[in-house]
Every structure is written in C-alpha cells, then in structure tokens.
Amino acid sequence: DIQMTQSPSSLSASVGDRVTITCRASQSIDSYLNWYQQKPGKAPKLLIFAAFSLQSGVPSRFSGSGSGTDFTLTISSLQPEDFATYYCQQSYGTPFTFGPGTKVDIK
Amino acid sequence: QVTLKESAPALVKPTQTLTLTCTFSGFSLRTSGIRVSWIRQPPGKALEWLARIDWDDEKFYSTSLKTRLSISKDTSKNQVVLTMANMDPVDTATYYCARSRGIPVAGYYYYGMDVWGQGTTVAVSS
Numbered sequence: 001d002i003q004m005t006q007s008p009s010s011l012s013a014s015v016g017d018r019v020t021i022t023c024r025a026s027q028s029i030d031s032y033l034n035w036y037q038q039k040p041g042k043a044p045k046l047l048i049f050a051a052f053s054l055q056s057g058v059p060s061r062f063s064g065s066g067s068g069t070d071f072t073l074t075i076s077s078l079q080p081e082d083f084a085t086y087y088c089q090q091s092y093g094t095p096f097t098f099g100p101g102t103k104v105d106i107k
Numbered sequence: 108q109v110t111l112k113e114s115a116p117a118l119v120k121p122t123q124t125l126t127l128t129c130t131f132s133g134f135s136l137r138t139s140g141i142r143v144s145w146i147r148q149p150p151g152k153a154l155e156w157l158a159r160i161d162w163d164d165e166k167f168y169s170t171s172l173k174t175r176l177s178i179s180k181d182t183s184k185n186q187v188v189l190t191m192a193n194m195d196p197v198d199t200a201t202y203y204c205a206r207s208r209g210i211p212v213a214g215y216y217y218y219g220m221d222v223w224g225q226g227t228t229v230a231v232s233s
Contacts, residue, residue: 001170031212034219036154043203043226044146044154049219050212087154091207091218094167096144096156 002026002090006099012107019075021102023088028068032092035064035073039084048073078104109133111143111204111224118230119194125229129187129204136162136182140209143187144220145178147200158189194231201226
C-alpha cells in the first residue's frame, strides 16, 4: 500500500496568514493527489484534485502543487471559515490511502 | 443535484455483520467513469478508505480489511451496499459513502471524491 504522511500534524495561525501544508507519498503517485477539508461533525469536502486542480466552487485562495512524492496545499490568506482539518489522499492506485490530517486552528 | 445518504444500524454487537447502505440520486452507476467508495472515521481519528465499486462492477478493498468486506451495487435502486463481517469495538466509527467521477486534466482522467454523504455513526458494543 502507498503510505501518505502530512506535516505538520497541527498548526496555529491567524486570519490573513499564508498557510502551507505538506503531504508526502511513500512512492511516486504522479499527480494523483487530492486534498480535502473537514470541519467537526461534517463530511470531508474536496478542495483540490489532480494535485493542483481547484474543485468547482472552492475559493481561489486554496492552491495545490507538487508531483511524484511531494505535494503542498497552500491557503494564501486564511479566513475564519478555513479553520478545519485537511487531508491528502492518493488516487494513484488501490487501495486508496489518506494522510493522517493537519488540523488548522486559531492562534 | 447529486446526493448520497448512508444508512446502517446505530449499534451492532461484536462478531455480528454490519450492513451499510448508500442510497444516491442525481447520477447513475451505469454511467462510464462513475465510482462509489466507502470511507470511515473512528472518533477523533483520521479518514480510512474501505472499498470502492465502479460503474463496470470492478471492486476494490482495503488491504487490511478485505477478508471482512464485500461491496455490491443495485443500479435499479441507486444503492451501494457494503457488508463488514465480524465486527469489533475498534470498528466503531462514522461511515461515509462518496462518489468519484473521472475529470480529464492534460489528457488523463483524475478521480476525486467530489460528493459525500452526511455519514452514519455505528457503535460496536455488547
């Protein structure tokens, strides 16, 4: 199975900050990397697919980059509604696997 | 409008078999490129992908759980069913179903889980 890791596991940030979350795959997954946002008690929401493609309706302050084994999710200017947990997920091969998550909370 | 909704008993006993049903609308599992996955999340923990069934009836399972899982679809009812045998308290979790569809990017098709159900919480206890 392809293992996914994320860093940091949590971070504290202020509204307006630029936030970067890193995801690493245990082997190359080309660009088959998705990012999800999850708020407490809610289902995850797809933000980014194919490593950098913004899902319809997602604000442009979210962006993704990377290929191969190293990927990044960036929030250019953190908004109050962005405080949540973020997961990466590889869709290169089955079984699909998620990262352990990065919790973004208020400083 | 695409929607999915999970249903399952709220409580099952250890060793029992859990049956999870995902009832969806707004798309068809007869359509090429459509997939439905099951994902779970134990309280306070990360997401774990469990299984997937594709429009052409291909089926895929979690490596660690594949001996306990079985996924099927009923296209006439717009349902996907996942059974998990030999339930244990560690299987206590919220279970989600989610749709994927292939989106072309630079000549390749990519699949993100773009619509999720609200989740159903299952506790395993005697």
